[in-house]
Amino acid sequence: MYVTWYTAMSIDGRIAGPGDDLSFLALLEAAGEHEAEFAEFIATIDAIVIGSATQRWLVKEGQALPHRGLPIWLVSHDVALAEAAAAADADTPVTRVEGDIAPILDAIEAAGHERIWICGGGDIAGQALAVDRVDELLLTMAPTVLGSGPTVFDAAALERRLFTLEELRRYGANGVRMRWLRDRSAT
Numbered sequence: 001m002y003v004t005w006y007t008a009m010s011i012d013g014r015i016a017g018p019g020d021d022l023s024f025l026a027l028l029e030a031a032g033e034h035e036a037e038f039a040e041f042i043a044t045i046d047a048i049v050i051g052s053a054t055q056r057w058l059v060k061e062g063q064a065l066p067h068r069g070l071p072i073w074l075v076s077h078d079v080a081l082a083e084a085a086a087a088a089d090a091d092t093p094v095t096r097v098e099g100d101i102a103p104i105l106d107a108i109e110a111a112g113h114e115r116i117w118i119c120g121g122g123d124i125a126g127q128a129l130a131v132d133r134v135d136e137l138l139l140t141m142a143p144t145v146l147g148s149g150p151t152v153f154d155a156a157a158l159e160r161r162l163f164t165l166e167e168l169r170r171y172g173a174n175g176v177r178m179r180w181l182r183d184r185s186a187t
Contacts, residue, residue: 001109005118005125006041006138007152014146015122020057021149027142028175037177041138042067047113049104049128052076053150054120055085064088066119073097073108075124101127126155135182137163143174 008025009015016022028034048070055074058066065072065085071093074082082096097104101124108116118125118134128134139152167179 017146050119051124122150122154126153137180
């Protein structure tokens with residue numbers, strides 16, 4: 001199974017500002033560039049993992065699901081949140097799961113899924129990195145500092161993990177797109 005953490009961040013590594021403010025994303029508007037690249041990316045994915053905070057933000061913004069048509073595993077204790085997500089689209093299976101991320105990823109793999117998108121947030125990504133289950137990072141950096149808010153890997157104690165830079169380029173007017181692959185050759 002191949003796990004990708006695809007997100008946007010500020011220069012100081014925040015994926016949201018105080019109060020889950022994502023207004024910084026407007027700095028990355030790239031005249032259709034995002035939509036085309038996201039379509040290419042999502043075509044490679046066959047399942048999604050999302051945390052409850054990210055799902056609540058989507059609902060608050062009027063988006064019931066991160067993407068329609070792909071199976072979603074919602075990591076949450078909130079049954080009502082999962083029921084609302086599942087009711088949003090009958091063609092998008094939503095499975096509510098709880099607990100450690102490793103068995104969740106194992107269950108997704110056992111269900112036959114091969115390419116997983118960690119849709120959010122930093123807590124879920126941090127848990128996946130802690131158990132060394134992140135294979136790829138697709139990070140778009142916005143030209144701003146947020147100062148506080150959740151980080152790309154919002155976990156307290158992470159072991160050192162090495163990644164190899166595969167792509168680095170300008171994104172839009174002032175953003176940067178980075179693609180990193182997990183390097184497991186180093187001990």
